[in-house]
Amino acid sequence: xxxxxxxxxxxxxxxxxxxxxxxxxxxxxxxxxxxxxxxxxxxxxxxxxxxxxxxxxxxxxxxxxxxxxxxxxxxxxxxxxxxxxxxxxxxxxxxxxxxxxxxxxxxxxxxxxxxxxxxxxxxxxxxxxxxxxxxxxxxxxxxxxxxxxxxxxxxxxxxxxxxxxxxxxxxxxxxxxxxxxxxxxxxxxxxxxxxxxxxxxxxxxxxxxxxxxxxxxxxxxxxxxxxxxxxxxxxxxxxxxxxxxxxxxxxxxxxxxxxxxxxxxxxxxxxxxxxxxxxxxxxxxxxxxxxxxxxxxxxxxxxxxxxxxxxxxxxxxxxxxxxxxxxxxxxxxxxxxxxxxxxxxxxxxx
Numbered sequence: 001x002x003x004x005x006x007x008x009x010x011x012x013x014x015x016x017x018x019x020x021x022x023x024x025x026x027x028x029x030x031x032x033x034x035x036x037x038x039x040x041x042x043x044x045x046x047x048x049x050x051x052x053x054x055x056x057x058x059x060x061x062x063x064x065x066x067x068x069x070x071x072x073x074x075x076x077x078x079x080x081x082x083x084x085x086x087x088x089x090x091x092x093x094x095x096x097x098x099x100x101x102x103x104x105x106x107x108x109x110x111x112x113x114x115x116x117x118x119x120x121x122x123x124x125x126x127x128x129x130x131x132x133x134x135x136x137x138x139x140x141x142x143x144x145x146x147x148x149x150x151x152x153x154x155x156x157x158x159x160x161x162x163x164x165x166x167x168x169x170x171x172x173x174x175x176x177x178x179x180x181x182x183x184x185x186x187x188x189x190x191x192x193x194x195x196x197x198x199x200x201x202x203x204x205x206x207x208x209x210x211x212x213x214x215x216x217x218x219x220x221x222x223x224x225x226x227x228x229x230x231x232x233x234x235x236x237x238x239x240x241x242x243x244x245x246x247x248x249x250x251x252x253x254x255x256x257x258x259x260x261x262x263x264x265x266x267x268x269x270x271x272x273x274x275x276x277x278x279x280x281x282x283x284x285x286x287x288x289x290x291x292x293x294x295x296x297x298x299x300x301x302x303x304x305x306x307x308x309x310x311x312x313x314x315x316x317x318x319x320x321x322x323x324x325x326x327x328x329x330x331x332x333x334x335x336x337x338x339x340x341x342x343x344x345x346x347x348x349x350x
Contacts, residue, residue, distance in 0.1 A: 005082030013067030013166035014140035020124035021057030038197035062338035063101035067166035069339035073307020094119035167196030181214035195220035198227035243272035300339020
């Protein structure tokens with residue numbers, strides 16, 4: 001590839017500021033949170049969490065929003081000017097912070113600015129190697145298709161070669177996701193969706209099912225796979241069989257067989273690609289081992305995996321190599337604070 005990219009990768013989702021602190025059982029209990037989960041904040045119940053983290057748990061502010069993390073991760077590997085990220089932020093200092101962090105990472109942002117609503121935030125409670133995410137979407141919830149369809153932005157959509165959408169956006173603006181998905185299907189370009197969290201398959205099944213026929217590559221983890229199976233009456237707990245059922249589901253662009261990639265923590269990553277006659281090709285890729293003592297923070301590990309993986313897809317790498325790139329970047333990320341990557345920049349090696 002040339003020294004510079006041409007914004008081949010376009011990512012869409014919910015830009016958030018992570019407010020991350022090391023908590024304890026007491027804090028989780030106080031706000032009714034599970035140790036390893038991701039939920040949307042309840043206005044009645046969770047609004048005190050953010051200030052609580054800042055005042056009492058030495059919280060740090062980090063750029064978040066799953067697909068924004070993934071965009072930064074992919075740009076870490078790809079040549080400069082390879083990644084464009086779209087979402088909605090408030091016209092405030094937190095929005096500015098996000099923009100600056102993306103700029104430093106080399107990610108181009110095309111934000112919709114909401115004049116009336118503050119930038120979204122995510123309370124991140126770290127307990128041991130677990131992380132609990134509680135998101136107040138705020139401005140991120142106000143993304144609109146009209147922004148995407150503006151001439152100067154739609155030209156960039158048409159220019160992109162690979163589309164990546166975080167599943168959390170299924171709660172925000174399905175028409176924007178479908179516009180990207182239809183563009184991808186009509187031009188035979190890869191459309192990648194991340195399941196993002198168990199609650200997406202559980203409570204946003206209809207929008208997920210509306211988008212799924214367009215999905216060329218679906219990414220998730222073992223708990224998201226289980227939630228998908230349960231909400232879609234797939235009667236098995238076997239991650240490979242769940243992936244097989246999804247891979248062989250209905251598809252708009254029949255020129256590309258669907259691939260489903262499920263990570264399983266320290267267990268091998270499963271990749272299942274649909275084949276003719278309802279069969280499937282199953283691959284298992286081992287993770288990059290790392291000593292417990294080196295793990296600093298698992299917040300954003302899945303986003304980092306997606307970043308490395310999607311970078312591999314942009315570069316036209318074979319599936320197993322792209323997965324290995326994801327494992328490599330996730331391993332780097334969990335040694336840092338929050339969803340971030342070591343500087344000076346490291347170069348991928350298998």
